Amino acid sequence: MKDQRLNAIRDVLSSSPVASQDELRRKLRRRGIEVTQATLSRDIHELRLMKGPGGYSLPNGNHSWPDDDEDDAPPSLAEMIGSFGLRVRQAMNQVVVGTAMGGAQPVAAAFDREGWPEVVGSIAGDDTVLIICPDTRRAVDVATRLRTMLNV
Amino acid sequence: MKDQRLNAIRDVLSSSPVASQDELRRKLRRRGIEVTQATLSRDIHELRLMKGPGGYSLPNGNHSWPDDDEDDAPPSLAEMIGSFGLRVRQAMNQVVVGTAMGGAQPVAAAFDREGWPEVVGSIAGDDTVLIICPDTRRAVDVATRLRTMLNV
DNA sequence: CCGCGCTACGCATAAATATACAATGCGTTT
């Protein structure tokens, strides 16, 4: 249940400003997720969110955590999603991955490198990656898998 | 005296992490600047600092996203569509907006800024914006709405 | 089945941050 909540938090955050944890709590409740402020405080810490003028905001991607070690292997998709991915949404046979600004291209590249069989193709803009699957079932599948990578 | 203090704050912040306003107060005192936490709260607001894991940090460039205070308004989607949009077509859960050459990126940006709830995501090429909706109904909806913006 | 270690969570409360209010100082206007 926690993962689902963390995702909902990202989603709420990227669609409307949130000024306080209590406001977040109310917004989540409207989505059927009911928790206390204490839990949100912990979630926020875990998601490494920032609070600034205008409320909470998603980590600006670049916060160097997974990849500052000496390594030549091209970064894995999981790492990429972990550091750039903000949210994953699915509609019909498509999956849309929202990333930090400028993060879409590298994510898509990592994606292509892995060559998932249930993916027909992908396109990247500036902060959005679009993934096309053969059908809805597969899209749901892919979305789920990607979502687990969000909460590294 | 205030300007000097604001500068000192920036300085302290960029040289060592600061976890709380009270810590900031102590660090400033070592530099001969003595104020209360209340004043710092106001300063921090004015400097638009963010607090995240690892303490306060300077505004990262201008990641103005959730900044809804009161800015010079970025161009609205309606204006954008009005000036760049050429045609709007819809298929299944997708909407394709044709724009003048080079107009797609700005239109998509404006689009994202408005954050329509019935839009899963959007990607822009050179003269085409692809919009993904959750389902066909929503796509028709969006298409209609956009079309009214075309003939401004 | 029991006990153990672990994670997620709520409750109560401590700690941190924001703010209502009043005081002070400094130009400007009358």
Add this chain to the structure above:
DNA sequence: AAACGCATTGTATATTTATGCGTAGCGCGG
């Protein structure tokens, strides 16, 4: 000069966020 507007700050307090502690559920080796 008196009156006023405005900016800056401290004090006291309200609001918001973090956390210590206790409970519940869960997988696991005995």
